[in-house]
Amino acid sequence: MKKPNKRKKTLIIVVAALVLIAAATVGILLFRDKPKPKKTSDSQGVVGVVTDDWDTGIDEKDKPKQSGTQIPGYSSAQMKAGDTTLKINIGNPKENKVGMFATVKLDDGTVLYESPLLKPGQGITEIPLSKTLEKGTYNAFVEYKCVMLNEKNTPLNAAESGFKLIVE
Amino acid sequence: MKTRKILSIALAAIMAAASVVSVSAAQLTETDPSGQTEVKARIDGAVPGDVSYIITIPDMVDFGTLAIPENDTDTHDKDVTYDVTLTKLESLDPTEKVINVYVKDQNAKVGDNEQFYIANKSNADIKFSYDVYSATGESINLSTNLNNRNMTTNGFFLTGFSEQGQSLTGTLRFNLNQLYGQSLAEIAGEYSGYMVFFSAIENIQ
Numbered sequence: 001m002k003k004p005n006k007r008k009k010t011l012i013i014v015v016a017a018l019v020l021i022a023a024a025t026v027g028i029l030l031f032r033d034k035p036k037p038k039k040t041s042d043s044q045g046v047v048g049v050v051t052d053d054w055d056t057g058i059d060e061k062d063k064p065k066q067s068g069t070q071i072p073g074y075s076s077a078q079m080k081a082g083d084t085t086l087k088i089n090i091g092n093p094k095e096n097k098v099g100m101f102a103t104v105k106l107d108d109g110t111v112l113y114e115s116p117l118l119k120p121g122q123g124i125t126e127i128p129l130s131k132t133l134e135k136g137t138y139n140a141f142v143e144y145k146c147v148m149l150n151e152k153n154t155p156l157n158a159a160e161s162g163f164k165l166i167v168e
Numbered sequence: 169m170k171t172r173k174i175l176s177i178a179l180a181a182i183m184a185a186a187s188v189v190s191v192s193a194a195q196l197t198e199t200d201p202s203g204q205t206e207v208k209a210r211i212d213g214a215v216p217g218d219v220s221y222i223i224t225i226p227d228m229v230d231f232g233t234l235a236i237p238e239n240d241t242d243t244h245d246k247d248v249t250y251d252v253t254l255t256k257l258e259s260l261d262p263t264e265k266v267i268n269v270y271v272k273d274q275n276a277k278v279g280d281n282e283q284f285y286i287a288n289k290s291n292a293d294i295k296f297s298y299d300v301y302s303a304t305g306e307s308i309n310l311s312t313n314l315n316n317r318n319m320t321t322n323g324f325f326l327t328g329f330s331e332q333g334q335s336l337t338g339t340l341r342f343n344l345n346q347l348y349g350q351s352l353a354e355i356a357g358e359y360s361g362y363m364v365f366f367s368a369i370e371n372i373q
Contacts, residue, residue, distance in 0.1 A: 056219040056256070068224040070255055073267065075369050078216035088217040098227055107321070125217075141366070146227055155362055156227045158274065162322070162368030166216065 054091035054123025069096050069146050069156070074163035081135045081167050084128060090115065090142055091123015098156055099147045106165070107139040119149065133167045140165040221267055222256040223329070225365045229340055231286070231298075234359075236347045244344035249304055252336045252365065254329035260369065262330035268370045269336075271300065271314065272323030274362040282319045284340075286361035294355055296346050300363075301339040302326055308339055322366040 056072055070093040077088045092100040102115040104127060113127040141162040147153040229250050237244040252269055260267070273284040287295035303312040310316050314324035327336040347355065 056222060068251060068253070069227040070222050070224050071365070071367070072219040073221040073223060073367050073369070074217070075220045076216045086217070089219050093222065141368075157225055157229075157362055158364045159223070159225055160322075160364060160366040162366060 054089075054094075054121060054125075056091070056093055057089055069098050069159075071144055071159040071161060072142075073161040074142065076164040076166055077140070078166045078168065079133070082132050083167075084132060085126050086112070086129055086165075087126050088142070089123065089125050090118075090127065092118040092120050094121035096120045097149075099149045099153060101145040101147065103143040103145070105141055105143060107141065112140070117147070117153065133165075135167050138165040138167065218258075220258050220369065221254060221260070221367075223267070223269065223365070223367050224251070224253045224255045226250040226252075226363075229363070231340070231342050231359075234342060234344060234347065236350065236352060237344045240345040240348035246342045246344055247308075247339050249337055249339050252326065252338070254332055254334045257329075257332040260330065264372060265369050266328040266330050266372050267367055268328045269326045270320065270323035270366040271326050272319065272364050272366070274364055276319065276323070278319055278321055282324075283315065284361065284363070286342075286359040288355070289358045289360055291357075294357075295361075296342070296359070298340055298342045298361075300324070301341065302336060304337050304339050308341070312338075322368070323364065326365075 072089070072091065072093065074088065077086055079086045086104070088104070090102045090104070092098075092102075097120065099120075100115075100118045102113075102118060103111060104113040105111050110131070112129050112131065115124065115127075139162065141160045144159045144161070146156040146158060148156060229248055231246055231248055234246060254267060257267070272282070275285070276282050283297045284300055285295045285297050287293075300314045301308050301312045302314060303309075314326065317324050326338070
């Protein structure tokens with residue numbers, strides 16, 4: 001009389017174990033190689049995720065050391081109409097001795113993104129946008145406001161890197 | 169029979185989940201920053217959103233101490249030089265494209281006030297102009313004075329770069345004669361101004 005109950009119990013245990021194994025497998029496969037950006041103390045959840053180990057993505061082995069401030073430049077950036085984020089490699093090259101505030105703007109003055117203070121070596125590769133855009137090609141630029149790394153963040157010369165923002 | 173049926177359904181569900189994960193894993197590999205595709209894209213520099221070039225600009229230019237001259241009949245100029253360099257460049261067809269660099273004062277507006285200024289840090293109404301040249305020494309003349317060029321919203325055209333390592337050395341010139349006759353008590357203090365360098369990849373015209 002007790003045999004069907006025992007079989008049922010075993011069956012439940014087996015199914016539960018299989019479901020558990022499946023869930024664990026899915027979890028491991030999805031998250032094992034996912035990069036884990038490190039939040040900097042300056043980001044304070046203001047915008048996106050700023051990483052400490054940002055680099056320009058350009059081979060730097062033959063780049064001569066110079067005085068002055070290095071400013072990244074772009075040819076274009078691309079996104080889909082309605083996207084709320086944009087992939088663009090914004091940051092402060094690690095060779096610099098200054099801080100930077102980066103702002104992404106359209107040439108009509110529309111501000112799409114403002115970064116927190118970026119210290120040398122800090123940057124972001126995907127930015128959240130303040131507004132969505134319709135299809136078209138826009139003249140845009142990244143404004144790099146350079147500042148001294150002191151308490152007042154004393155302003156230094158600034159730079160703007162123009163690029164075409166293609167919205168498909 | 170019932171047990172076998174349930175077990176079959178459970179196994180089928182697990183296999184289905186595993187096949188979905190394989191596709192996801194493949195997609196992640198394609199876009200993973202450590203993946204080969206990403207590295208290759210970075211080498212050719214043509215991927216939208218990637219850094220295509222790096223220019224180096226002067227973080228600050230210091231005129232040092234500016235003294236009131238004894239007269240304003242002689243020339244009293246104070247010159248300091250600055251450098252702008254195309255430090256790094258990814259692929260660019262130099263027969264079609266060029267990286268143009270422009271410069272303007274932080275407060276400059278086309279057709280309104282296009283001059284470069286340094287202003288008193290305590291009283292911004294006290295300000296003096298300076299000239300920016302795209303050359304040094306004997307090459308300083310009207311043709312290398314940026315203010316003799318047409319200013320666009322991006323600034324005055326400074327130079328065009330097409331090869332890595334290209335550099336321009338220019339001069340900032342402060343005419344001390346504009347201080348002549350001023351009250352030192354009124355104008356004494358620290359002055360500062362900021363230049364804005366604009367760069368973009370443009371077609372050769």
